[in-house]
Amino acid sequence: MITADHTSPGSNNKIYKNKIGRYSIPMLFFTPDQSLKGQNDIITQHIDIMPSLLDRIGYNKPYIAFGESVFDKNGWALHYINNRYCLITENGLLNNIDENYINYADWSLKNKIKTNSDDIMFLKSFKQVYTQSMKDNNLKVK
Secondary structure, three states, rough: EEEEOOOOOOOHHHHHOOOOOOOOOOOOOOOOOOOOOOOOOOOHHHHHHHHHHHHHHHOOOOOOOOOOOHHOOEEEEEEEOOOOOEEEOOEEEEEEOOOEEEEEEEOOOOOOOOOOOOHHHHHHHHHHHHHHHHHHHOOOOO
């Protein structure tokens, strides 16, 4: 599995020169038997690495992960920076600042669109589960 941490600041491609694009990176899965072929443009993130690797090796015991296997994923990514959550889905980019939710159609965060209620509920539930698990020091399989 090969990936990067963030996009190079020296990139000339304008899609990467904004608040969201600088976190867009490739993720490459290699198998010696070449059983993985092709390209998948699903929205994914670093927290999907472990579930993806466990999926590929056929691991079937319980484990804790906030991500999903990229081989069986709905397509979303979430990041938190400067007291702001940003959920990236096929519906757009949902920004959450102080529980105000604004949806954008593009990575420049200039073109607002109608907020998707399913994305808001997903983001709220993700934040709640993660925060409570951290607060209770309870990130273990039950």
